[in-house]
Amino acid sequence: MKAVRYHRYGGSEVLAYEEAERPVPGAGQVLVKVAATSFNPVDLGIRAGGLQEVFPLEFPHVPGIEVAGTIAELGPGADGRQIGDTVVAFLPMNADGAAAEYAVVPAEALAAAPQTVELTDAAALPVGGLTAWQALFDDAHLQAGQTVLINGASGAVGGYAVQLAHEAGAIVTATSSPRHEERLRDYGADRIIGHLDFTASPLTAGQFDVVVNLVPAKPEEVAALTDLVADGGALVSTTTPPPDNPGRGIRIARVFVVSDAGRLADLVSRVDAGTLRITVADRRPLADLPAVHDEAASGQLLGKTVLVP
Secondary structure (H helix, E strand, O other), X not given: OEEEEEOOOOOHHHOEEEEOOOOOOOOOEEEEEEEEEEOOOHHHHHHHOOOOXXXXXXXXXXXXXXXXXXXXXXXXXOOOOOOOOEEEEEOOOOOOOOOEOEEEEEHHHEEEOOOOOOOOHHHHOHHHHHHHHHHHHHHOOOOOOOEEEEEOOOOHHHHHHHHHHHHOOOEEEEEOOHHHHHHHHHHOOOEEEOOOOOOOOOOOOOOEEEEEEOOOOXXXXXXHHHHHEEEEEEEEEOOOOOOOOOOOOOXXXXXXXXXXXXXXXXXXXXXXXXXXXXXXOEXXXXXXXXXXXXXXXXOOXXXXXXXXX
């Protein structure tokens, strides 16, 4: 089969589109014929070796932590699954991934794929959808009627966060560049402002019950976000850690997304019900993955990109 692999840590030049042996599912695993995988920013850090203490790799390594596809083979003990089922999954960070024609997936990580979108586009759901849910509800404990600021709403996680917060009955303020405003309003954002300028912010102190930061920022910029949080509120960040002990009863959390097949199945049901939309900015052939890495590193990748074998 064809796969993208790398045999050592390094820059995008280590990504090789090459022949690889088709994997065989072990106990509790299934073999998925990949319809698509996707790019995630964490892929850059894993490939470069900056995360090897947390996610050590065995080489050669196949990247791609999201998958959508069709079950092609069942390993021993992969109960409750059938060949031909269409599925999505968030894969273990340091296992061989889905940047290939076939991928081995733990059966416990699988959810049925949504039926109302193209299977390739479903690869854009697991990481972004789960990150948004865990940030809003598991970490920030957002409730109906509360006010929430989503800083960096135009990205994949931000788009899901706006939709989920709106559906939960929260009052949503989103930061975004103008070209994404129409989409975010359609998602349910009540107010949209430009990217935050902390020297001239249109926002006031203590304005939000919850602030979700999705933007890589300087520590002092994330610390400044605490001024926007109401007493007893929450500040959560998927990027730069929030400051310790901000006072005023403010709860803080650094969001580390984890695979959760049950929650992923819930998100799929929302997609099929029409209350959660998947937005894919680009669909590229798998062989383009090195170029996608370069574009992401230089800030040129515009939105969620799925890669098709």
